[in-house]
Amino acid sequence: MKEQLEQLLAEAIGQLKAQGTLPDDLPVNIKLDRPRDKSHGDFATNLALMLAKPAKSNPRQLAEAIIEAIPENTLLAKTDIAGPGFINFTISQDQLKDQLGAMFSSDRLNVDVADNSETIVIDYSSPNLAKEMHVGHLRSAIIGDAVSRVSEFLGHKVIRQNHVGDWGTQFGMLLAYMEALDNQSAEYELSNLETFYKAAKQRFDESEEFADRARQLVVKLQSGDEYCLKLWNQFIDVSLSHCQDVYDRLGVKLTRDDVMAESAYNDKLPGVIEHLREKGLLTEDQGAQCVFLDEFKGKEDEPLPIIVQKKGGGYLYATTDLAAIEYRQKVLGGDHLMYFVDARQSLHFDQIFTLARKAGFVEGDIKLDHYGFGTVMGKDGKPYKSRDGGVTKLADLLDEAERRALELLQQKTTDLTEDEQKRVAEVVGISSVKYADLSKNRTSDYIFDWDHMLTFEGNTAPYLLYAFTRVNSIFYRLGETGFDESADFILDDERELALANQLVRFNEVLVQVQNKAMPHFLCGYLFDLAGRFSSFYEACPILNQEDEALRNSRLKLARLTANVLKQGLDLLGIPTLEKM
Ligand code: ARG
Numbered sequence: 001m002k003e004q005l006e007q008l009l010a011e012a013i014g015q016l017k018a019q020g021t022l023p024d025d026l027p028v029n030i031k032l033d034r035p036r037d038k039s040h041g042d043f044a045t046n047l048a049l050m051l052a053k054p055a056k057s058n059p060r061q062l063a064e065a066i067i068e069a070i071p072e073n074t075l076l077a078k079t080d081i082a083g084p085g086f087i088n089f090t091i092s093q094d095q096l097k098d099q100l101g102a103m104f105s106s107d108r109l110n111v112d113v114a115d116n117s118e119t120i121v122i123d124y125s126s127p128n129l130a131k132e133m134h135v136g137h138l139r140s141a142i143i144g145d146a147v148s149r150v151s152e153f154l155g156h157k158v159i160r161q162n163h164v165g166d167w168g169t170q171f172g173m174l175l176a177y178m179e180a181l182d183n184q185s186a187e188y189e190l191s192n193l194e195t196f197y198k199a200a201k202q203r204f205d206e207s208e209e210f211a212d213r214a215r216q217l218v219v220k221l222q223s224g225d226e227y228c229l230k231l232w233n234q235f236i237d238v239s240l241s242h243c244q245d246v247y248d249r250l251g252v253k254l255t256r257d258d259v260m261a262e263s264a265y266n267d268k269l270p271g272v273i274e275h276l277r278e279k280g281l282l283t284e285d286q287g288a289q290c291v292f293l294d295e296f297k298g299k300e301d302e303p304l305p306i307i308v309q310k311k312g313g314g315y316l317y318a319t320t321d322l323a324a325i326e327y328r329q330k331v332l333g334g335d336h337l338m339y340f341v342d343a344r345q346s347l348h349f350d351q352i353f354t355l356a357r358k359a360g361f362v363e364g365d366i367k368l369d370h371y372g373f374g375t376v377m378g379k380d381g382k383p384y385k386s387r388d389g390g391v392t393k394l395a396d397l398l399d400e401a402e403r404r405a406l407e408l409l410q411q412k413t414t415d416l417t418e419d420e421q422k423r424v425a426e427v428v429g430i431s432s433v434k435y436a437d438l439s440k441n442r443t444s445d446y447i448f449d450w451d452h453m454l455t456f457e458g459n460t461a462p463y464l465l466y467a468f469t470r471v472n473s474i475f476y477r478l479g480e481t482g483f484d485e486s487a488d489f490i491l492d493d494e495r496e497l498a499l500a501n502q503l504v505r506f507n508e509v510l511v512q513v514q515n516k517a518m519p520h521f522l523c524g525y526l527f528d529l530a531g532r533f534s535s536f537y538e539a540c541p542i543l544n545q546e547d548e549a550l551r552n553s554r555l556k557l558a559r560l561t562a563n564v565l566k567q568g569l570d571l572l573g574i575p576t577l578e579k580m
Pocket of ligand 1: 123126127128163164165321324339341
């Protein structure tokens with residue numbers, strides 16, 4: 001509906017240009033907002049305020065001219081001018097009903113398939129494999145996964161890339177430690193990577209001999225020594241299966257096939273340096289190979305280097321990312337490269353993107369975006385730590401979520417068996433952690449608080465999951481009898497209308513989530529939808545409604561609500577439950 005209205009406005013602007021009210025060459029950006037107050041209609045625009053000056057008119061007068069120029073249509077029931085010259089639009093009920101009907105009979109809720117379908121390469125999760133995944137890895141995995149799902153649903157081709165860190169000096173230390181243990185205990189100790197890493201680090205710090213061996217092993221590994229590669233492969237394999245366990249528990253869609261590790265670019269790195277040299281971009285600085293770009297200056301205006309090769313010949317994080325960016329466009333065919341990585345890496349990505357374009361690692365109008373996110377904080381306002389003050393392993397965090405969810409569920413009366421309840425607790429626990437993250441604005445830090453996420457009140461996973469089961473229960477009670485699915489929608493009650501208005505926004509919200517890479521818009525939308533359903537359900541009898549037509553219409557609204565909740569949660573990577 002938004003698109004249709006935009007189209008009408010574009011036609012009106014065209015008309016005003018043709019008749020000379022607006023300058024012919026004036027660029028016009030049509031922007032529609034949602035009025036805060038429903039009494040102001042369904043959409044609003046400040047177009048007349050923006051264009052009054054170039055039109056040499058006053059805003060209210062121009063607003064009138066715009067309204068006048070809107071072609072005849074069945075979309076709008078009402079248009080009015082408010083305040084200094086805002087235009088408010090009210091969509092006609094017939095239009096709303098058509099839209100609901102189209103959603104009802106479509107298995108993709110009538111969500112448009114993007115006509116500008118792109119190949120989107122999405123870099124997310126991408127942990128370093130030296131250690132086990134911890135709470136700092138939560139956001140990239142969860143947010144990146146939701147945006148991937150929404151992008152796919154909107155008809156884009158999504159290629160997931162898990163750019164895991166599997167190369168670098170710390171692996172020498174780990175290999176030296178593996179070597180020092182006999183096979184059996186190595187296997188045992190690798191089952192907890194966290195302690196393995198700690199133990200290796202301790203040995204490294206304490207023993208000069210061990211440290212030497214570690215450094216020796218890195219050099220050997222990097223020169224392709226078979227024995228070292230074997231040890232390294234063994235380690236990487238264990239570490240990746242730890243990651244996979246976490247992805248599977250979190251319902252994150254990544255698999256081993258999506259892993260494109262840093263080491264996969266190793267043989268491309270000399271070429272990256274060569275290419276930069278040919279382009280005249282390389283400068284030697286204290287033995288290291290660097291690129292200085294005018295765009296990047298330090299606080300004192302001193303030039304900031306992008307170091308691409310160390311003094312001893314080793315390559316860096318930036319070098320690998322340059323190779324990866326080229327691969328993503330030229331081999332994978334990406335039109336848009338998205339990176340879900342901690343906001344603290346924003347300078348790195350700025351530099352890489354600018355350099356990649358300048359040096360021709362990417363060409364044409366490819367879109368490159370780093371979507372940063374804030375830190376997960378503890379209640380004390382400092383980055384989240386486990387009780388012993390260490391980093392919290394994700395696997396432990398998820399165990400705790402399931403345990404706490406079970407406690408929450410046990411406070412409720414239920415007709416679930418003990419086993420069913422345990423299964424439900426797993427879903428509720430994991431979903432709560434995910435939803436707490438997804439529902440916050442991506443760019444800000446957020447406080448990880450069990451009590452806030454594991455409650456049936458407010459914008460939480462338990463609330464939404466429960467709301468879904470409530471809608472669903474109507475159809476359980478209805479049983480086999482069914483209802484007339486071809487019945488007309490009746491929207492006479494204000495609560496029916498409010499629910500309907502929210503339902504038809506689904507498409508628009510998904511587009512917004514995709515454009516901004518911000519899943520919290522979808523969370524807010526679903527929370528609002530559940531609230532409106534609840535008001536509707538309390539005020540408008542459904543199953544014991546005697547008027548057949550009204551009963552059918554309300555059942556259709558309920559069914560549509562269930563479908564949108566289910567689809568919406570699924571796009572967030574959250575499964576729904578039939579019963580709770
Ligand atoms: N492994 C990196 C880290 O843990 C993140 C990698 C992000 N992706 C990338 N292409 N640089 O900080």
